[in-house]
Amino acid sequence: MSTLPDESTHSSCNHNHGNGAAHSQCTHHKESGESCAHHDRPLQQVKNIIAIASGKGGVGKSTFAVNLAITLAQTGAKVGLIDADLYGPSIPTMFGLLHDKPEVVGKNLVPLEKYGVKLMSIGFLVDADTALVWRGPMLSSAIKQFISEVEWKELDYLIFDLPPGTGDIQLTIAQTIPLTGVVMVTTPQDVAIADVTKALGMFRKVNVPVLGLVENMSHYELPDGTKDYIFGSHGGEKFAKIQGIPFLGSIPIDRAVREGSDSGDPCILTHPDSATSKAIKQAATEVTKRISISNAG
Numbered sequence: 294m295s296t297l298p299d300e301s302t303h304s305s306c307n308h309n310h311g312n313g314a315a316h317s318q319c320t321h322h323k324e325s326g327e328s329c330a331h332h333d334r335p336l337q338q339v340k341n342i343i344a345i346a347s348g349k350g351g352v353g354k355s356t357f358a359v360n361l362a363i364t365l366a367q368t369g370a371k372v373g374l375i376d377a378d379l380y381g382p383s384i385p386t387m388f389g390l391l392h393d394k395p396e397v398v399g400k401n402l403v404p405l406e407k408y409g410v411k412l413m414s415i416g417f418l419v420d421a422d423t424a425l426v427w428r429g430p431m432l433s434s435a436i437k438q439f440i441s442e443v444e445w446k447e448l449d450y451l452i453f454d455l456p457p458g459t460g461d462i463q464l465t466i467a468q469t470i471p472l473t474g475v476v477m478v479t480t481p482q483d484v485a486i487a488d489v490t491k492a493l494g495m496f497r498k499v500n501v502p503v504l505g506l507v508e509n510m511s512h513y514e515l516p517d518g519t520k521d522y523i524f525g526s527h528g529g530e531k532f533a534k535i536q537g538i539p540f541l542g543s544i545p546i547d548r549a550v551r552e553g554s555d556s557g558d559p560c561i562l563t564h565p566d567s568a569t570s571k572a573i574k575q576a577a578t579e580v581t582k583r584i585s586i587s588n589a590g
């Protein structure tokens with residue numbers, strides 16, 4: 294695998310639709326004799342593919358993606374996590390893997406593995422500034438390489454930690470990958486809700502099932518047990534109701550979450566019995582329930 298994306302990859306291939314329908318009506322490769330790694334459904338050995346998305350940055354997508362992945366792995370599931378935030382990869386820091394490089398076998402990369410989760414991030418491949426100058430097509434082909442040139446093998450869940458907003462990366466993933474569904478993350482604050490509305494609109498437009506919404510940083514618990522709703526009260530829950538999407542739970546603000554993210558020791562492992570970790574586990578259970586419902590439908 295080349296770690297610099299090839300801008301020409303799939304330049305003529307923008308007609309596939311995600312959600313299991315990839316290339317179902319695709320005949321031009323046969324006619325033209327082109328070879329196309331995505332002609333078959335990508336990630337055939339992966340049972341469920343989940344994207345974690347938001348409108349705004351800094352609302353806790355990566356934090357939730359990391360703790361969700363570890364929670365699922367703790368149940369015995371085989372789990373992979375792709376850091377799709379190419380401009381701001383967080384996974385190397387959050388897993389404490391800032392100096393590790395994936396092995397190359399043949400033309401494929403072997404994902405790193407920690408806390409029972411297989412991992413791939415642009416941060417494992419290029420230095421922090423390199424991806425910052427990449428344009429849309431290069432970003433898209435880096436993502437496509439993460440999908441087709443990484444040895445994920447069999448997985449029960451593959452989680453995509455998306456960048457904020459509705460750019461090229463989100464569209465590439467939504468249109469190339471048969472996503473089981475997307476989990477939206479927001480804080481209760483009005484400005485975050487305004488942005489998550491746009492992001493939700495994009496996923497609906499490209500027919501990605503919405504598994505539900507997680508409200509992060511919902512409140513801070515004071516020493517006397519009272520709750521301080523720093524970013525406003527129940528904004529996520531109200532939003533989910535208005536939009537008619539499942540509300541998957543509220544995660545409080547907790548110093549241990551921030552410390553765990555920075556040190557590479559996720560809170561779900563260091564403080565498994567805290568109110569926050571319990572809230573994350575509850576939200577993870579809701580995600581798996583919604584996946585079962587989505588798969589049955």
Ligand SMILES: Nc1ncnc2c1ncn2[C@@H]1O[C@H](COP(=O)(O)OP(=O)(O)O)[C@@H](O)[C@H]1O
Pocket residue numbers: 347349350351352353354355356357383509510544545546547548550551552554555
């Ligand atoms: N519930 C929480 N309590 C305390 N800090 C949090 C919480 N959720 C996220 N953070 C911190 O907020 C910052 C942004 O979170 P992050 O997951 O990187 O957001 P995003 O991926 O949406 O940009 C990180 O430093 C993270 O540790």
Ligand SMILES: [Mg+2]
Pocket residue numbers: 354355356378383454455456
């Ligand atoms: Mg992030």
